Amino acid sequence: MDFKKVLIAVDGSENSLRAVRYAAAILGGGTGYAVRLVHIERLPERDMFPDESAWSGQCREHSRAMREFLDEAGRVLEAGGLSGGTVCSQYVDSCAARPEGAGDCSHGRNIALEILSIAEREDCGTLVIGRRGVSKAEEFLFGSVSNKLIHHAKDRTVWVVS
Amino acid sequence: MSEEVRGLVERYMPEFPVRRCGRVFTDTTQFMDIGHGDVIALGGLHYLVLKDESERRFGMEDPKYWVKRCRELETGERKILKLVFYERFPLRVGEFEVQCYRSPKKESRILDLVADDPRFMHGATRLDDHDNPVRILDIVQGREIGKYVYALKAGHEAYFREHFPAVLDGFLDACEAIGALHAQGEKHGDIRRDHLFVEYGTGQYRWIDFDYTFDFHENPYGLDIFGLGNILIYCAGKQVWNMGNLGEGGFPAETLNGLGPGDHSLVIRNRVVNLRKLFPYIPAELNNVFMHFSQQTEVFYDTVEEFLDELRPCRGLLG
Numbered sequence: 001m002d003f004k005k006v007l008i009a010v011d012g013s014e015n016s017l018r019a020v021r022y023a024a025a026i027l028g029g030g031t032g033y034a035v036r037l038v039h040i041e042r043l044p045e046r047d048m049f050p051d052e053s054a055w056s057g058q059c060r061e062h063s064r065a066m067r068e069f070l071d072e073a074g075r076v077l078e079a080g081g082l083s084g085g086t087v088c089s090q091y092v093d094s095c096a097a098r099p100e101g102a103g104d105c106s107h108g109r110n111i112a113l114e115i116l117s118i119a120e121r122e123d124c125g126t127l128v129i130g131r132r133g134v135s136k137a138e139e140f141l142f143g144s145v146s147n148k149l150i151h152h153a154k155d156r157t158v159w160v161v162s
Numbered sequence: 163m164s165e166e167v168r169g170l171v172e173r174y175m176p177e178f179p180v181r182r183c184g185r186v187f188t189d190t191t192q193f194m195d196i197g198h199g200d201v202i203a204l205g206g207l208h209y210l211v212l213k214d215e216s217e218r219r220f221g222m223e224d225p226k227y228w229v230k231r232c233r234e235l236e237t238g239e240r241k242i243l244k245l246v247f248y249e250r251f252p253l254r255v256g257e258f259e260v261q262c263y264r265s266p267k268k269e270s271r272i273l274d275l276v277a278d279d280p281r282f283m284h285g286a287t288r289l290d291d292h293d294n295p296v297r298i299l300d301i302v303q304g305r306e307i308g309k310y311v312y313a314l315k316a317g318h319e320a321y322f323r324e325h326f327p328a329v330l331d332g333f334l335d336a337c338e339a340i341g342a343l344h345a346q347g348e349k350h351g352d353i354r355r356d357h358l359f360v361e362y363g364t365g366q367y368r369w370i371d372f373d374y375t376f377d378f379h380e381n382p383y384g385l386d387i388f389g390l391g392n393i394l395i396y397c398a399g400k401q402v403w404n405m406g407n408l409g410e411g412g413f414p415a416e417t418l419n420g421l422g423p424g425d426h427s428l429v430i431r432n433r434v435v436n437l438r439k440l441f442p443y444i445p446a447e448l449n450n451v452f453m454h455f456s457q458q459t460e461v462f463y464d465t466v467e468e469f470l471d472e473l474r475p476c477r478g479l480l481g
Contacts, residue, residue, distance in 0.1 A: 047265035047375040050248050108379055109347075137428045140462050141255065141388060143381025 003125035003157060006035045009115045009145070011042065012069045015130030019161040020073040023128045024080025035087045036122060037073050039066050040106045040114050041094040059097055067091060090118070112148030119156060128159045167201050170208055170235040178210065188291040193228045193245040201235070202243060204296055205288040208235040209243055217356070240301050242285075244269070244373070246294040253374075255385070256429035262351075262374050266295050269373035272348055273297065281339035283370040302370055303362050307333075308355030311397050318441055321400050327480040329397050332360065332367040334474060337390055339369060341466035344383050351375050353389025355396060387463050388429060391455040394473070395427075395435050398444065398452065403434040413440055424458030431457070448476040 008023055010016035020037070027033045043062060049055035070089040077087045092114065095105035106114050119127055131146045139147060146160045167186055171178055184200035186208075196202065202209045215229035228247035233240055246266050253262040266287075276282035285299035305313075307329075314325050336358055340350055350357075351374035359368045376385065396402055403411065408418055417439060425436035434440065435456045438449035451472050454463055463469040 042379045045263070045375055045377045047268040048250075048263040048377060109382060111380055136457075136459075137256065138258065140428055140459075141258065141260075141381065141384045142378055143384060145380050148380070 001125040001155060002123050004033050005122065005124040006033060006126040006128060007038055007115070007119045007122065007124035008035060008073070008128040009038050009040070009149075010069065010073055010130075011039065011145075012066050013130065013132070015132055015161075017069075017073065017076070017130070019128050019130035019159070020076050021080075022159070022161045024077045024082065028077075028081025033082065033086060035077055035082055036118075036124060037070055037077075037087065037089045038092065038115060038118055039070055039090070040092045040108070040111045041066070041097075042106075042108055042111070043094045043096055046096065056097075059094075063091075092118070110148070112145045112152060115145070115149060116152055119153075124156070126157045126159065127153060128161065131160045131162045133162060167203075167208055167235070171201075171210060174235045174238045175210065175233060183210075190243075190245045190290045190294050190296055191292050193230075193247065196230065196245075202230070202232070202290075202296070204243075204290060204298065207237075209233070209241060209298070210235055211243075215242065234298075242299040242301055244297040244299065246296070255388070256427070256431065258429070260376060260385070262376055264373050265375045266297065266373060268348075268351070268375050269297055269371075270295050272343065272372045273299075275343075275346060275348065276339075279339065279342075280364075280366050281336060281368055282372075283368060302359045302368050304359035304368065305362070306356045307358040307360055307367070307393060308396060310360045312401055314400070318400055319443060322398070322441065322443065323481055326398065327477065328365075330477055330480065332365065333394060333397060334470065334477065336367040336369065337466055337470055337473070339367075340386055340390065341470065344386070344466055348372075349375070349383055350386050350389070353386050353393070355393055358393060381464070383465065384462075387466060387469060388455070390466065390469065391435075391452070391463075392427075392430075395433075395437065395452050395455065398448065399434075399437050399440070403437070403440060404430075405432040408434070408440075411440065424456060426457055427455055428457050428459060429455075445476060445479040447472075447479060451476065 008020055043059050046055050074087050074089055078084055092106045095107050129146050129149055134144050150158055171183055182199040186201045186203055187196050188203050196211055198211060198213055200211045209232035211230045211232050213231050214225050214227050215231055216223050216225040228245045230243045232243050247264060249264040251262055252259040270287040273285045283299055283302050285297050287295045287297050290296055314321055343350060350372045352371055357371045361368055425434055425439060427433040427435050435452045437452060438444045453459055
């Protein structure tokens with residue numbers, strides 16, 4: 001495992017942009033780092049839309065906004081001193097929006113574990129994520145990606161940026 | 163009204179006054195216009211509308227105009243028809259508001275999934291002339307679990323020793339049903355006491371009403387598990403025990419003084435979940451399951467299976 005391979009998980013929120021800025025500030029001056037920006041697609045629940053076209057329209061909008069966010073996060077890292085060649089982006093599509101038999105995709109049931117599996121596959125020893133600052137009750141009801149990452153990441157360094 | 167429908171009404175419901183017979187609807191989009199005496203025609207069958215369903219919440223009658231209590235004229239069977247109502251509304255969960263959506267297609271999908279499973283209500287979906295998916299539901303003949311438990315005539319200790327083991331058996335079965343739903347990627351969405359019935363005659367526990375959905379990603383089944391915990395704690399306590407009614411329980415002053423925030427629900431903060439403090443004969447292992455829903459918990463159940471893994475062995479500790 002290589003601690004200089006850094007995975008930054010983003011969800012488009014201000015919290016995740018803060019994590020990107022923090023990582024840029026810490027890593028920008030160093031050498032030998034490789035940063036992987038990862039977004040696990042979280043499409044809106046299909047059942048919340050009266051028809052398929054309303055849902056897919058919202059999905060396209062979500063996808064466009066998140067790809068823009070990844071570009072913006074990449075620019076932040078480069079502005080912080082990480083050269084373009086050391087930063088890559090990965091947008092993991094939701095299986096719900098993919099045709100049957102498509103390659104790797106996210107089932108969206110446990111985003112923290114999906115982030116971890118990418119970290120394992122890519123040998124990333126450092127994980128960076130923004131913290132929403134949820135209460136215990138909110139975590140109980142709605143879950144917390146950062147807390148799950150902390151609990152499940154073995155032998156890896158996790159930066160939770162508040 | 164057509165002669166055909168009039169004839170059906172006269173044949174199957176001779177007691178129904180023909181002068182009250184209204185219109186025949188094949189398009190249910192405007193469900194507010196459909197009322198007592200109207201007939202909904204679907205898939206070659208006719209449903210005489212008797213009344214709108216309603217819920218009694220917080221002492222108020224809350225009519226559900228899109229849910230019609232009907233009589234299927236061709237068979238004489240009582241049915242509930244749920245018409246399409248795309249509603250987005252905030253659902254209050256403790257101190258939180260959750261954006262909730264009413265999804266007919268979700269309920270239709272689950273009805274198909276559980277068509278042969280006695281642990282759920284049954285029904286079929288038929289499209290009306292406007293392609294609205296109308297759910298035609300069999301009525302579960304039974305009593306809501308909360309009312310069933312509350313009505314058992316025994317003080318708490320006698321109830322807990324003599325009745326609760328059987329209640330727990332039924333509840334475990336009901337939890338396994340929810341676990342089976344989750345395993346297929348579906349959630350119930352509205353687990354509460356009035357959506358779990360104890361069927362008359364068979365004693366089978368059966369879930370109803372699964373048309374709520376939410377946009378949760380990291381913890382898609384969290385609300386269902388929260389609901390199961392609430393029902394379990396209610397059943398073990400034989401009622402909800404909260405700051406408002408503890409005084410009526412006849413508990414010693416030192417018991418009441420010994421209750422702290424950590425003994426209360428994590429989400430509904432005035433509700434006692436540490437029932438062993440009120441009823442010391444509750445086994446510690448069972449109480450430990452309740453405490454996963456308390457303010458002092460550091461560990462949550464992520465899945466129904468985790469919840470059941472700790473709850474199942476408690477059954478053996480009871481009579």
